[in-house]
Amino acid sequence: xxxxxxxxxxxxxxxxxxxxxxxxxxxxxxxxxxxxxxxxxxxxxxxxxxxxxxxxxxxxxxxxxxxxxxxxxxxxxxxxxxxxxxxxxxxxxxxxxxxxxxxxxxxxxxxxxxxxxxxxxxxxxxxxxxxxxxxxxxxxxxxxxxxxxxxxxxxxxxxxx
Amino acid sequence: xxxxxxxxxxxxxxxxxxxxxxxxxxxxxxxxxxxxxxxxxxxxxxxxxxxxxxxxxxxxxxxxxxxxxxxxxxxxxxxxxxxxxxxxxxxxxxxxxxxxxxxxxxxxxx
Numbered sequence: 001x002x003x004x005x006x007x008x009x010x011x012x013x014x015x016x017x018x019x020x021x022x023x024x025x026x027x028x029x030x031x032x033x034x035x036x037x038x039x040x041x042x043x044x045x046x047x048x049x050x051x052x053x054x055x056x057x058x059x060x061x062x063x064x065x066x067x068x069x070x071x072x073x074x075x076x077x078x079x080x081x082x083x084x085x086x087x088x089x090x091x092x093x094x095x096x097x098x099x100x101x102x103x104x105x106x107x108x109x110x111x112x113x114x115x116x117x118x119x120x121x122x123x124x125x126x127x128x129x130x131x132x133x134x135x136x137x138x139x140x141x142x143x144x145x146x147x148x149x150x151x152x153x154x155x156x157x158x159x160x161x
Numbered sequence: 162x163x164x165x166x167x168x169x170x171x172x173x174x175x176x177x178x179x180x181x182x183x184x185x186x187x188x189x190x191x192x193x194x195x196x197x198x199x200x201x202x203x204x205x206x207x208x209x210x211x212x213x214x215x216x217x218x219x220x221x222x223x224x225x226x227x228x229x230x231x232x233x234x235x236x237x238x239x240x241x242x243x244x245x246x247x248x249x250x251x252x253x254x255x256x257x258x259x260x261x262x263x264x265x266x267x268x269x270x271x
Binding site for chain 2: 017021023024125
């Protein structure tokens with residue numbers, strides 16, 4: 001996430017995310033991955049938290065793929081690493097800000113961000129940084145795709161473009 | 162509702178965004194993504210009873226400091242009001258099933 005130096009969540013947040021948030025966010029994470037990830041993709045999941053979308057991406061990309069989860073919060077990443085999960089492909093976890101993703105340009109086929117956009121202090125800068133890590137159209141294997149999601153109670157707003 | 166109980170006038174860079182689909186599309190455009198598609202994904206989410214949920218949820222958010230600065234009685238009063246507001250979605254076990262939507266923005270890398 002684009003989280004400034006002071007952005008950290010409570011110490012109990014990782015356990016809460018695993019216990020509660022992952023349950024009700026699963027349909028949204030599955031939609032994000034389904035729209036973005038194909039078998040064999042190299043996937044970067046930004047602001048991965050406890051790794052819900054990261055693990056779903058690993059299942060989607062399969063044994064020929066590669067998945068990286070990045071988050072600024074060490075506690076979230078520790079929880080992500082501890083989740084019992086037999087990934088079909090390697091999953092790497094990196095402590096990193098979305099503003100300065102420590103990856104090469106054009107390194108990934110798909111870049112996802114599940115429910116992290118609302119925490120970005122500068123959404124455009126974060127999305128641009130995500131896009132820089134995606135493979136450009138016509139280069140490498142496939143055109144890169146970047147996707148991010150942001151939730152809200154539908155009783156507040158249900159507008160569709 | 163919570164603004165009646167605590168100071169929610171956070172500095173601009175600490176406020177949660179409350180964007181529309183057009184804003185999400187604008188962000189993707191400004192980030193030089195192409196072939197942009199913004200979808201609204203909707204699902205009913207299961208929320209535990211507020212007593213088991215609210216403060217767990219808030220402590221997991223970066224902008225919840227004003228809530229935790231309230232005294233216990235005020236927090237209890239605000240929780241009760243929120244509980245009443247959520248009455249239409251309450252289940253027999255005191256949990257809630259709430260309609261929830263998420264804008265999914267997708268773009269190609271240029």
